[in-house]
Amino acid sequence: MDEELKSLIKVWISAIISISYCYYIPPRIKSGVPRLCSLCPVLALFLVLPLCFSSVHLSLITAFFLTWLANFKLILFSFDKGPLIPLPPSLSRFICFTCFPIKAQQNPKSQNHMPKLVFAIKVAIFGVLLHLYGYRKNLSPALLLALYFVHLYLEIEIILSFIKNVVCIFLGCDLEPQSNKPYLATSLQDFWGRRWNLMVPAILRPAVYAPMRRVSERRMSSGWALFPGILAAFIVSGLVHELLFFYLTREMPTWEVTMFFVLHGVCTAVELAVKKKTTVIQRWQLSPVVSRLLTVGFVIVTGGWLFTPQLIRASLSYRLLKSLLINF
Known part of the structure; x- marks a missing residue:
């Protein structure tokens, strides 16, 4: 775990430095192929960073945020398209909107307590699911497969909802749902x-x-x-x-x-x-x-x-x- 923690710190420091470069330098370069060329070292780096982990969760999360989302958003950014256009007014917003599956909400609506209740229910179901894995030897293959699907769905929903709420507080803006x-x-x-x-x-x-x-x-x-x-x-x-x-x-x-x-x-x-x-x-x-x-x-x-x-x-x-x- 110590090695994984060190890798996590190194990977995300590298990612933040790289995205900071993307915020300050490429926008000054003509959009299209010239800007894309200026981003190629970052795109290549984001392909390699998930390999720094042995943990399944850290590797998957890093690959989804950097290799998948960030790379595609930066490619679109090269041609003045996508969620990074217009350029966010601050570096912190640019970093968050580049890495995470979030986007500022255009017409903020009043929030109710139902999303929090739904989130709590999902966490409770996920906890029950982890408990059921202790009896996996007694469960049929079909039921295990169904539990696996529910596990993947709930884990993705919980992680993304948590990140959305943290980023929402950090940026002080309303975000669209994932x-x-x-x-x-x-x-x-x-x-x-x-x-x-x-x-x-x-x-x-x-x-x-x-x-x-x-x-x-x-x-x-x-x-x-x-x-x-x-x-x-x-x-x-x-x-x-x-x-x-x-x-x-x-x-x-x-x-x-x-x-x-x-x-x-x-x-x-x-x-x-x-x-x-x-x-x-x-x-x-x-x-x-x-x-x-x-x-x-x-x-x-x-x-x-x-x-x-x-x-x-x-x-x-x-x-x-x-x-x-x-x-x-």
Whole structure:
């Protein structure tokens, strides 16, 4: 733990210095390829930093914040796009908005106590889940897989909510939510585009979807050009997740995770194509309850088929639990 703590301090000092450089120097350089070239050393560094940890949690968190979010935001920043444009008024805001899945709320709304209550419920459920792992030898493989999905979801939600609240207090501003009750999604488009990990689609739209759609419009109508854009965004997301899995397992990718996102990209594109046929929608419109069950069920089933096998082979669930108990 002492070595991991030293690595944590070194990594984040390096990250803060690098992002400070990005705040002061590249904005003075012409946007486009020249600015991107000035950021290349930082982008390369952020690819290496997650390898400094042996802890699963620290490696995953660093990879998500720096390799995934920061790198994509800085690439968009090179072309005067993305959440870092316009340039935040202070270095502290620039660092926070670069690393974390947060964005300043444009129209702040009055807050109620329900989010705090929901957060407390999630923490309580997570505690019960950790207790159940003590009886994992007596649980069926299917139930263990379901618990693993809930574990991943709750851990991500708890960590991101905690970071959001800390940053909100530090910056003194209202921040947009990271997710919007993904378990209530009524379609794949709703799940991936409007509810799950909202910062990711906010980055992929200008970075992948929009450029691919513009290129596709040269060869097909604008109505159909959105489909290559959707597939490209899901493929890039799959490749990034393969990289994250490499940081976790330190094993070569098997491409099952990429296939998971390709499958969901194809299904989302088919879903949108069906929605274009208004007569089909009117004839086969399902109730919200059924739509939610089908959507969440499809995500869980395909996740168990393609998303988790590599993690299970690497005994990552055990390593996650062991790391969590050691760290906390």
